[in-house]
Amino acid sequence: xxxxxxxxxxxxxxxxxxxxxxxxxxxxxxxxxxxxxxxxxxxxxxxxxxxxxxxxxxxxxxxxxxxxxxxxxxxxxxxxxxxxxxxxxxxxxxxxxxxxxxxxxxxxxxxxxxxxxxxxxxxxxxxxxxxxxxxxxxxxxxxxxxxxxxxxxxxxxxxxxxxxxxxxxxxxxxxxxxxxxxxxxxxxxxxxxxxxxxxxxxxxxxxxxxxxxxxxxxxxxxxxxxxxxxxxxxxxxxxxxxxxxxxxxxxxxxxxxxxxxxxxx
Amino acid sequence: xxxxxxxxxxxxxxxxxxxxxxxxxxxxxxxxxxxxxxxxxxxxxxxxxxxxxxxxxxxxxxxxxxxxxxxxxxxxxxxxxxxxxxxxxxxxxxxxxxxxxxxxxxxxxxxxxxxxxxxxxxxxxxxxxxxxxxxxxxxxxxxxxxxxxxxxxxxxxxxxxxxxxxxxxxxxxxxxxxxxxxxxxxxxxxxxxxxxxxxxxxxxxxxxxxxxxxxxxxxxxxxxxxxxxxxxxxxxxxxxxxxxxxxxxxxxxxxxxxxxxxxxxxxxxxxxxxxxxxxxxxxxxxxxxxxxxxxx
Numbered sequence: 189x190x191x192x193x194x195x196x197x198x199x200x201x202x203x204x205x206x207x208x209x210x211x212x213x214x215x216x217x218x219x220x221x222x223x224x225x226x227x228x229x230x231x232x233x234x235x236x237x238x239x240x241x242x243x244x245x246x247x248x249x250x251x252x253x254x255x256x257x258x259x260x261x262x263x264x265x266x267x268x269x270x271x272x273x274x275x276x277x278x279x280x281x282x283x284x285x286x287x288x289x290x291x292x293x294x295x296x297x298x299x300x301x302x303x304x305x306x307x308x309x310x311x312x313x314x315x316x317x318x319x320x321x322x323x324x325x326x327x328x329x330x331x332x333x334x335x336x337x338x339x340x341x342x343x344x345x346x347x348x349x350x351x352x353x354x355x356x357x358x359x360x361x362x363x364x365x366x367x368x369x370x371x372x373x374x375x376x377x378x379x380x381x382x383x384x385x386x387x388x389x390x391x392x393x394x395x396x397x398x399x400x401x402x403x404x405x406x407x408x409x410x411x412x413x414x415x416x417x418x419x420x421x422x423x424x425x426x427x428x429x430x431x432x433x434x435x436x437x438x439x440x441x442x443x444x445x446x447x448x449x450x451x452x453x
Numbered sequence: 454x455x456x457x458x459x460x461x462x463x464x465x466x467x468x469x470x471x472x473x474x475x476x477x478x479x480x481x482x483x484x485x486x487x488x489x490x491x492x493x494x495x496x497x498x499x500x501x502x503x504x505x506x507x508x509x510x511x512x513x514x515x516x517x518x519x520x521x522x523x524x525x526x527x528x529x530x531x532x533x534x535x536x537x538x539x540x541x542x543x544x545x546x547x548x549x550x551x552x553x554x555x556x557x558x559x560x561x562x563x564x565x566x567x568x569x570x571x572x573x574x575x576x577x578x579x580x581x582x583x584x585x586x587x588x589x590x591x592x593x594x595x596x597x598x599x600x601x602x603x604x605x606x607x608x609x610x611x612x613x614x615x616x617x618x619x620x621x622x623x624x625x626x627x628x629x630x631x632x633x634x635x636x637x638x639x640x641x642x643x644x645x646x647x648x649x650x651x652x653x654x655x656x657x658x659x660x661x662x663x664x665x666x667x668x669x670x671x672x673x674x675x676x677x678x679x680x681x682x683x684x685x686x687x688x689x690x691x692x693x694x695x696x697x698x699x700x701x702x703x704x705x706x707x708x709x710x711x712x713x714x715x716x717x718x719x720x721x722x723x724x725x726x727x728x729x730x731x732x733x734x735x736x737x738x739x740x741x742x743x744x745x746x747x748x749x
Contacts, residue, residue: 237657259662260661260662263656263659263660263661263662264659265659266656266657266658266659267658267659269659271657277650277653277654277657279650279651279654280650290651290654290658291654291658293460294654294655294658294660294664294665295658295659295660295661296456296457296664338654338658342658342659
């Protein structure tokens with residue numbers, strides 16, 4: 189689904205954001221992109237959104253090489269990609285429903301499609317009752333759910349999340365991660381850039397670590413860092429807390445583990 | 454992807470309303486500058502109908518007797534060409550003069566005549582226009598010459614004044630049109646800034662570039678159209694207000710306004726030009742703003 193081949197990106201010719209990065213992400217995978225600030229995570233996401241083009245190397249996404257994409261095709265690429273940010277980026281003067289519907293309106297979807305798909309996705313994120321509220325009337329976690337709903341309403345092939353839990357407390361973050369996990373189970377490829385170590389350790393998904401633009405680790409069922417890897421190893425069941433603490437619809441634990449095994453982790 | 458006209462109109466008008474003070478300023482500037490353009494065009498057309506025989510430096514007209522023989526006509530021509538006071542001469546046949554008379558003279562005067570009643574003519578430019586009286590004396594009474602007419606000093610003065618006025622109007626109008634474009638550009642820049650969140654979300658979810666641009670372009674277009682509509686009203690007000698629509702009659706031949714009178718078609722032409730320039734200013738202003746400030 190996503191392939192980076194020797195991708196290098198520098199800003200103003202001197203700051204190296206990504207150096208010779210080669211990585212393959214299959215359809216349906218859930219990947220954490222970790223590393224300290226300035227390690228190149230956001231550049232990775234921006235390259236996938238085609239907000240930046242690499243200095244060298246090639247990127248394939250959803251079967252297309254996106255470096256070759258002409259400018260007018262970029263919007264059509266982005267319709268296959270949902271994106272969630274740390275600061276939610278909701279429109280403050282539109283209701284929850286309108287915020288999600290906006291994503292379909294501006295790509296010219298007809299009204300009846302909007303009328304069926306928006307309630308569906310609001311149900312998925314558990315915000316059916318708040319669909320007429322304004323973003324300002326919601327908690328941070330709820331706002332991020334709206335953002336996820338907006339990113340997912342068009343059923344993208346790929347969902348990108350740049351620090352989706354950066355503004356949220358651990359418990360709320362967990363809810364968002366569970367939501368991303370559910371979306372992943374529909375077959376959507378999910379890439380989450382984060383430095384939320386606890387979350388990464390609990391989820392035990394593939395981890396790609398960047399350090400000053402260089403890919404230093406690519407580990408299936410990984411943890412955030414070397415230190416936490418030791419800690420988690422000592423703590424016994426790594427996935428336990430995810431289901432114990434989380435409110436709302438339960439993640440199917442068996443299915444979760446089964447999937448891990450299928451991935452050969 | 455088709456962009457719905459309803460969507461574009463809705464977005465554009467809501468933008469205009471949100472930013473109405475700047476919008477009014479832009480529309481008024483467009484209106485004032487286009488009213489000046491329109492007045493300059495009216496003035497030019499009026500001057501043209503009033504002084505059509507004296508255009509392009511014609512100072513003297515030698516009317517050839519309708520009954521003059523070919524030889525006489527030829528003689529008049531060669532004398533004119535040899536005259537040291539005369540710079541150039543153009544021959545106009547009877548058909549031309551008949552058509553011109555139909556255009557310039559009151560209808561009831563022309564109705565009783567036909568083409569063969571009209572003289573052909575030589576339209577001459579002199580090296581020195583003030584020597585026209587000498588040429589008149591020279592040629593009056595020559596065989597084949599019906600009469601000699603020359604451009605009076607007042608007509609020359611009037612032409613000059615109108616010419617200068619026209620240029621003043623047009624250059625003021627150009628400056629105002631430039632500032633109108635800048636004002637439109639600025640209103641759209643503010644609109645883009647006010648909606649930067651929407652724009653970034655639209656880009657993120659894959660709205661096409663034209664889908665994002667069109668409402669802003671439409672906004673400029675609407676300002677241009679409203680401005681030029683006001684200017685058209687001013688032009689029409691001038692046309693009826695000062696009586697440029699008065700038909701020429703034998704009675705009012707002496708009046709300058711009546712001499713400058715023009716048909717409704719000519720005014721319609723002026724209005725169309727004013728409208729097109731207004732639309733152009735709106736589109737250019739908004740296109741610049743969209744190119745410069747909307748990064749799509």
